Amino acid sequence: VILDEKKLDEILDDFEISLLESDVAISVVDKIIGDIKSELYSKKIRKSELDSTIKNALRKSLQDVIKNPEKSFEEMMEEKTEKPFVIAFVGINGTGKTTTIAKIAKRLKDRGYSCVISASDTFRAGAVEQLETHSKKLGVKLIKHSKGADPAAVAFDAIKHARAKGIDTVLIDTAGRMETNTNLMDEMKKIIRVAKPDLILFVGDALTGNSALEQAEKFNSAVGIGGVILTKADADVKGGAALSIAEATGRQIFFLGTGQEYDDLEAFDAGKFIEEILG
Amino acid sequence: KLGDSLSGVLRKISRAGLIDERLVKEVIKDIQRALLSADVNVKLVMKISKKIQERALKEKPKAGLGRKEHIITILYEELSNLLGSSKNYSLPNKSRILMVGLQGSGKTTTTVKLARYFSKRGLSTSIIAADTYRPAAYEQLFQLAEPFKIRIYGEPENKNAIEIVKYGLQELNTSIVILDTAGRHRKEEELFKEMREINKKFKPDEKFLVIDSNIGQQAGAQAKAFHESIGITGVILTKLDGSARGGGALSAVAETGAPVRFIGVGEKMGDLEVFNPERFISRILG
Numbered sequence: 001v002i003l004d005e006k007k008l009d010e011i012l013d014d015f016e017i018s019l020l021e022s023d024v025a026i027s028v029v030d031k032i033i034g035d036i037k038s039e040l041y042s043k044k045i046r047k048s049e050l051d052s053t054i055k056n057a058l059r060k061s062l063q064d065v066i067k068n069p070e071k072s073f074e075e076m077m078e079e080k081t082e083k084p085f086v087i088a089f090v091g092i093n094g095t096g097k098t099t100t101i102a103k104i105a106k107r108l109k110d111r112g113y114s115c116v117i118s119a120s121d122t123f124r125a126g127a128v129e130q131l132e133t134h135s136k137k138l139g140v141k142l143i144k145h146s147k148g149a150d151p152a153a154v155a156f157d158a159i160k161h162a163r164a165k166g167i168d169t170v171l172i173d174t175a176g177r178m179e180t181n182t183n184l185m186d187e188m189k190k191i192i193r194v195a196k197p198d199l200i201l202f203v204g205d206a207l208t209g210n211s212a213l214e215q216a217e218k219f220n221s222a223v224g225i226g227g228v229i230l231t232k233a234d235a236d237v238k239g240g241a242a243l244s245i246a247e248a249t250g251r252q253i254f255f256l257g258t259g260q261e262y263d264d265l266e267a268f269d270a271g272k273f274i275e276e277i278l279g
Numbered sequence: 280k281l282g283d284s285l286s287g288v289l290r291k292i293s294r295a296g297l298i299d300e301r302l303v304k305e306v307i308k309d310i311q312r313a314l315l316s317a318d319v320n321v322k323l324v325m326k327i328s329k330k331i332q333e334r335a336l337k338e339k340p341k342a343g344l345g346r347k348e349h350i351i352t353i354l355y356e357e358l359s360n361l362l363g364s365s366k367n368y369s370l371p372n373k374s375r376i377l378m379v380g381l382q383g384s385g386k387t388t389t390t391v392k393l394a395r396y397f398s399k400r401g402l403s404t405s406i407i408a409a410d411t412y413r414p415a416a417y418e419q420l421f422q423l424a425e426p427f428k429i430r431i432y433g434e435p436e437n438k439n440a441i442e443i444v445k446y447g448l449q450e451l452n453t454s455i456v457i458l459d460t461a462g463r464h465r466k467e468e469e470l471f472k473e474m475r476e477i478n479k480k481f482k483p484d485e486k487f488l489v490i491d492s493n494i495g496q497q498a499g500a501q502a503k504a505f506h507e508s509i510g511i512t513g514v515i516l517t518k519l520d521g522s523a524r525g526g527g528a529l530s531a532v533a534e535t536g537a538p539v540r541f542i543g544v545g546e547k548m549g550d551l552e553v554f555n556p557e558r559f560i561s562r563i564l565g
């Protein structure tokens with residue numbers, strides 16, 4: 001039975017709408033649906049199997065984009081023999097970078113790793129104080145300079161301190177910045193040039209719509225993203241931004257932020273995510 | 280004033296002589312893409328495009344308008360209707376303003392921007408710091424407001440937001456009092472309960488929902504939850520200095536019946552603009 005193209009288009013239109021409603025960026029949806037159309041158009045498919053065939057094709061194309069990271073966080077750290085393992089956290093304003101750093105610091109501590117936090121957001125009101133509160137609560141050392149200091153210098157200082165004390169990890173908090181602000185994107189490049197992190201994590205908000213694509217692209221071309229953390233996944237979202245970001249950067253999601261407490265950090269499960277998107 | 284993606288679309292129509300149903304359908308598809316990429320709600324996009332298609336096919340363009348201008352006019356009218364016929368924002372002479380919204384949307388920053396906006400216009404303004412969850416929330420407000428000599432009432436050690444509101448109201452006697460609250464979303468029932476109690480104690484004249492323009496399809500559902508909980512009277516859209524086009528605002532207005540009053544266009548206290556519907560629609564149309 002040759003595929004009924006009209007029927008295929010109808011079913012794909014429904015999937016297209018559900019992907020868009022899940023916050024997958026429109027150009028990413030176009031690519032996914034387009035790939036499936038070209039794969040299925042001239043195939044022989046039994047009418048009774050049309051729905052499941054399309055779903056499987058959709059699942060396969062999603063699996064090409066979204067996978068579990070090749071190595072876990074701790075595996076990446078273990079691979080590097082020379083301490084410290086330096087991780088920088090970047091992203092636009094208000095996505096949860098600072099809170100996520102506190103969660104990561106707690107996770108590392110629970111697993112027996114020592115860490116130092118670099119207060120490299122030297123711009124925003126209350127940013128250093130926010131980190132100070134977390135570092136005191138967690139019993140983690142914080143390296144900070146005075147307000148308005150050079151963010152790269154704070155990072156340099158933190159790494160120097162970690163090296164001297166044999167500390168396992170340095171977590172660098174940076175100021176939120178809009179991908180459209182060239183000065184701030186340049187400032188971030190400088191922080192990365194000086195700190196030479198082993199891993200740069202893009203922290204994105206799971207509620208983000210189409211701009212997730214532009215943000216991820218700009219941050220990736222500026223400094224190269226090594227991985228992603230998607231926050232506020234507890235806000236009843238499908239989190240299609242994960243797909244947009246993975247498509248834009250070829251990088252994978254390490255964790256989901258699932259709340260405002262230290263333990264609200266879950267390892268990302270690509271399979272579970274794909275099934276939820278497929279509804 | 281239309282962005283290039285849509286101008287290109289509409290150039291197709293102006294070159295066509297007669298109204299061709301197939302061409303209109305093609306143009307509608309392009310309009311849908313522009314709206315979807317601007318984060319307008321999917322169902323709303325379908326509703327808008329259906330209306331435009333009906334009107335484009337059955338209405339005669341007004342005298343002097345070509346086909347292209349006619350479709351642009353219909354598009355603008357439909358989007359303007361969604362934004363509501365909000366008369367211009369008139370400066371209150373006395374007001375209690377409550378700021379609510381999702382985590383990280385820009386409430387605290389906007390609170391101080393607003394306070395500065397009012398005090399520059401001769402209205403004495405003070406702020407109550409009622410976010411008892413976020414570490415250093417009081418410090419953040421204090422550092423932002425201090426250069427403008429705007430008074431902040433806060434009790435950093437007190438975890439009871441309702442008490443802070445109560446004592447703040449006793450202490451402050453400015454014409455405008457703005458209340459900053461903790462971020463919260465519709466799945467956090469305890470926090471929504473707290474918001475209702477804060478609302479009861481504060482008895483605000485104005486309740487602003489602060490929304491990040493980067494928000495996607497969740498804008499409507501979240502706005503609806505806030506509205507059902509305490510009743511929203513105005514929307515403030517932040518971070519419009521990024522690439523987000525802010526289509527979620529249309530859903531927020533649709534769900535709350537409240538107009539967009541201000542937009543945030545940067546991190547500094549001067550980066551607040553009064554909402555301009557025409558400019559906003561041009562931005563949405565990209």
Ligand SMILES: Nc1nc2c(ncn2[C@@H]2O[C@H](COP(=O)(O)OP(=O)(O)OP(=O)(O)O)[C@@H](O)[C@H]2O)c(=O)[nH]1
Pocket residue numbers: 092093094095096097098099100121124127174175176177231232233234235256257258259260264382383413462464
């Ligand atoms: N519900 C929920 N809230 C979160 C999550 N992660 C962070 N938040 C909240 O989001 C808000 C912003 O968090 P921050 O850590 O200050 O964000 P940031 O990216 O450092 O912000 P800037 O430094 O200003 O760019 C805070 O209210 C956090 O408690 C999460 O996974 N779930």
Ligand SMILES: Nc1nc2c(ncn2[C@@H]2O[C@H](COP(=O)(O)OP(=O)(O)OP(=O)(O)O)[C@@H](O)[C@H]2O)c(=O)[nH]1
Pocket residue numbers: 093094124176178380381382383384385386387388389410413460461462463517518519520542543544545546550
């Ligand atoms: N570029 C830009 N940044 C903004 C704008 N409004 C707020 N921000 C930034 O967004 C981040 C979050 O702002 P906050 O005012 O802390 O947000 P909030 O809603 O009070 O956050 P919570 O209290 O944690 O829920 C900060 O880095 C602000 O400087 C804006 O219009 N443009």
Ligand SMILES: [Mg+2]
Pocket residue numbers: 097098099121127173174175176
């Ligand atoms: Mg931060």
Ligand SMILES: [Mg+2]
Pocket residue numbers: 386387388410413416460461462
């Ligand atoms: Mg705040």
